[in-house]
Amino acid sequence: MDVFAGFHGHVLAAVQQLKHDGVVPHDASIDGITLEPPKDFTHGDLATNAAMVLAKVAGQPPRALAERIVPLLASDPNISKVEIAGPGFINLTLALAFWPSVLRMVLEQGASYGRSAIGKGEAVNVEYVSANPTGPMHVGHCRGAVFGDALANLLAYAGFAVTREYYVNDSGAQVDALARSAFLRYREALGETIGEIPEGLYPGDYLKPVGAALAAQHGNELLAMQESEWLPIVRAAALQAMLAMIEDDLAALGIHHDVFFSERSLTDGARDEVAETIADLKARGLIYQGRLPPPKGKVDEDWEDREQLLFRSTDFGDDIDRPLVKSDGSYAYFAGDIAYHRDKFKRGFNTMIDVFGADHSGHVKRMKAAVAALTDGKATLDIKICQLVRLFRAGQPVKMSKRAGTFVTLREVVDEVGAGSVRFMMLYRKNDAPLDFDFAKVTEQSRDNPVFYVQYAHARASSVLRNVRETFADLDPEEGTLANSDLGRLTDEGEIALIRRIAQFPRLVEAAATAHEPHRLGFYLYDLAGDFHGLWNRGKDLPQLRFIYESDRELTRARIALVAATKRVLASGLGILGVDAMHELH
RNA sequence: GGUCCCGUAGCUCAAGGGAUAGAGCAUCUGCCUUCUAAGCAGAGGGUUGAAGGUUCGAAUCCUUCCGGGACCGCCA
Numbered sequence: 105m106d107v108f109a110g111f112h113g114h115v116l117a118a119v120q121q122l123k124h125d126g127v128v129p130h131d132a133s134i135d136g137i138t139l140e141p142p143k144d145f146t147h148g149d150l151a152t153n154a155a156m157v158l159a160k161v162a163g164q165p166p167r168a169l170a171e172r173i174v175p176l177l178a179s180d181p182n183i184s185k186v187e188i189a190g191p192g193f194i195n196l197t198l199a200l201a202f203w204p205s206v207l208r209m210v211l212e213q214g215a216s217y218g219r220s221a222i223g224k225g226e227a228v229n230v231e232y233v234s235a236n237p238t239g240p241m242h243v244g245h246c247r248g249a250v251f252g253d254a255l256a257n258l259l260a261y262a263g264f265a266v267t268r269e270y271y272v273n274d275s276g277a278q279v280d281a282l283a284r285s286a287f288l289r290y291r292e293a294l295g296e297t298i299g300e301i302p303e304g305l306y307p308g309d310y311l312k313p314v315g316a317a318l319a320a321q322h323g324n325e326l327l328a329m330q331e332s333e334w335l336p337i338v339r340a341a342a343l344q345a346m347l348a349m350i351e352d353d354l355a356a357l358g359i360h361h362d363v364f365f366s367e368r369s370l371t372d373g374a375r376d377e378v379a380e381t382i383a384d385l386k387a388r389g390l391i392y393q394g395r396l397p398p399p400k401g402k403v404d405e406d407w408e409d410r411e412q413l414l415f416r417s418t419d420f421g422d423d424i425d426r427p428l429v430k431s432d433g434s435y436a437y438f439a440g441d442i443a444y445h446r447d448k449f450k451r452g453f454n455t456m457i458d459v460f461g462a463d464h465s466g467h468v469k470r471m472k473a474a475v476a477a478l479t480d481g482k483a484t485l486d487i488k489i490c491q492l493v494r495l496f497r498a499g500q501p502v503k504m505s506k507r508a509g510t511f512v513t514l515r516e517v518v519d520e521v522g523a524g525s526v527r528f529m530m531l532y533r534k535n536d537a538p539l540d541f542d543f544a545k546v547t548e549q550s551r552d553n554p555v556f557y558v559q560y561a562h563a564r565a566s567s568v569l570r571n572v573r574e575t576f577a578d579l580d581p582e583e584g585t586l587a588n589s590d591l592g593r594l595t596d597e598g599e600i601a602l603i604r605r606i607a608q609f610p611r612l613v614e615a616a617a618t619a620h621e622p623h624r625l626g627f628y629l630y631d632l633a634g635d636f637h638g639l640w641n642r643g644k645d646l647p648q649l650r651f652i653y654e655s656d657r658e659l660t661r662a663r664i665a666l667v668a669a670t671k672r673v674l675a676s677g678l679g680i681l682g683v684d685a686m687h688e689l690h
Numbered sequence: 691g692g693u694c695c696c697g698u699a700g701c702u703c704a705a706g707g708g709a710u711a712g713a714g715c716a717u718c719u720g721c722c723u724u725c726u727a728a729g730c731a732g733a734g735g736g737u738u739g740a741a742g743g744u745u746c747g748a749a750u751c752c753u754u755c756c757g758g759g760a761c762c763g764c765c766a
Binding site for chain 2: 136138140142143144147151153156157159160165166189190191192193195236273275276277278279367408410412423427428429430431432434436437438440441461462463464465466467468469489491492532533534536537538540548549550551552553554556557560563564567568571572575615618619621623624627630631634637640641642643644645647650651652653654688689
């Protein structure tokens with residue numbers, strides 16, 4: 105829980121008092137009132153905008169109103185100074201005696217420090233990756249995969265009941281093409297010369313083992329069958345192999361899904377979920393037969409003006425209504441996707457998050473429209489778009505071409521720089537901004553490489569905890585024991601700054617989870633590492649500031665407690681990002 | 691043509707509607723040989739693409755425009 109939550113309560117109580125005194129109307133909204141650490145610490149430890157928010161309804165200038173609030177806050181012994189500043193901010197400076205309580209909390213709570221209950225156990229479905237099961241994962245899938253996984257971690261940490269889900273597009277032309285490709289490999293495995301893989305099929309070597317397995321299992325009996333007979337058999341085998349490969353690739357990045365939801369299962373079972381979904385929409389009056397205007401701009405040769413089954417998605421903010429059935433009578437992909445999201449809702453998810461690549465940004469409006477329509481607005485769908493990743497090698501763009509077979513697989517990237525570095529870099533940027541990934545940069549040992557910088561801080565903290573015994577053999581660097589140190593000995597500006605940063609962690613987790621923005625955690629960890637390294641560096645010139653200070657055992661003990669708390673928060677934060685916290689650099 | 695995203699220091703990027711817009715790199719000026727580790731400290735550097743609007747307050751929200759990217763289908 106937020107270590108500052110109690111102070112927010114004080115502010116609200118003060119406002120309540122003003123209402124009681126008739127200074128502020130009773131029905132005045134307090135929603136906009138915040139109490140948060142200011143960007144600039146010279147403004148104090150916490151600042152509230154209460155006076156500015158209430159000024160209008162109270163009919164008083166903000167600063168005058170602030171004058172009324174100040175005395176109501178000053179009585180708290182943990183608050184050493186209350187000031188009015190700028191346009192009407194009320195700045196609180198916390199008593200020096202407050203900070204030890206924060207450290208003690210970190211050390212006592214250990215891995216739980218920073219966990220939050222704001223999720224209230226609410227079920228959240230995070231769907232990510234969902235790459236077509238027709239081949240190995242390539243580097244383009246990396247970002248969405250890592251983003252979705254870290255977001256899921258973050259939400260779980262904030263108290264949501266998270267389900268990690270992968271939508272398997274195992275229905276449609278591309279998996280039939282996969283089956284035909286595998287069938288060629290099967291014939292190849294039986295000794296046939298198959299020559300070049302035809303255009304439109306998958307040429308990769310990764311289907312050879314699938315062909316070989318089919319040959320081992322079926323001998324040449326599939327050869328005698330019609331395509332309509334062998335295709336389902338080969339398709340099932342190929343899909344299974346592809347999914348196993350994908351799961352393996354994801355595991356290399358530390359990613360594991362709870363549910364693999366088959367698109368085919370929507371129509372393959374006893375019931376046709378897509379038909380039910382369309383009937384559902386029809387019952388709501390959202391389905392009609394109609395014509396769409398031809399696409400503007402780009403001339404489409406195949407465009408055919410025809411009457412078709414349309415979903416009235418424009419009622420929910422989409423740009424045009426969307427067709428659900430193709431001219432050959434089969435369902436459009438979108439119809440299945442709606443049925444899938446309807447299924448999520450039926451499974452109890454009122455909060456859904458889809459992580460898409462930039463190439464799917466066009467689907468956002470229609471998907472949100474569908475969810476709004478089918479759930480009467482009871483469910484929310486947030487769609488996070490991950491922009492492109494551009495690969496560089498020492499500043500030079502890496503050229504990739506699927507045709508030339510020079511595209512980089514996810515596995516290659518992970519093998520070269522390590523899962524931790526890949527994950528951190530993929531998260532060290534807002535999801536909706538493009539990202540440059542340089543192989544050279546992420547392995548560089550410098551401040552310029554945030555992965556290294558944060559890892560190094562954790563390793564350095566670990567090292568201090570290991571080494572303290574050499575000076576004070578009886579000093580136990582275990583968290584629970586350190587919590588009893590005389591933490592009031594920590595009075596240096598740099599030490600307080602570090603504690604202050606550590607104190608931010610819980611609220612940062614909550615803010616990042618609420619905004620669905622895991623990247624904030626990456627930046628926070630970089631700042632935290634910076635504070636820690638900075639303090640270390642000051643000990644270089646000033647031995648009396650060193651963590652291990654030979655002439656003062658109790659001060660050392662307090663400082664070791666600070667190091668342990670720093671290490672703990674670094675480890676927790678890295679854990680949410682899914683990055684290993686290293687105890688030694690190598 | 692339309693939709694979405696982006697535009698912030700020389701470069702790469704931060705910044706829950708809050709105060710004097712912050713980091714790293716690069717540049718400049720000093721210092722330095724390690725509590726095992728990346729050398730450190732300081733300085734300069736900005737009309738937040740432009741113009742309007744909303745409000746106590748806008749990089750952030752709205753409108754229009756400019757520039758860059760992604761996308762547009764009865765594919766999946």
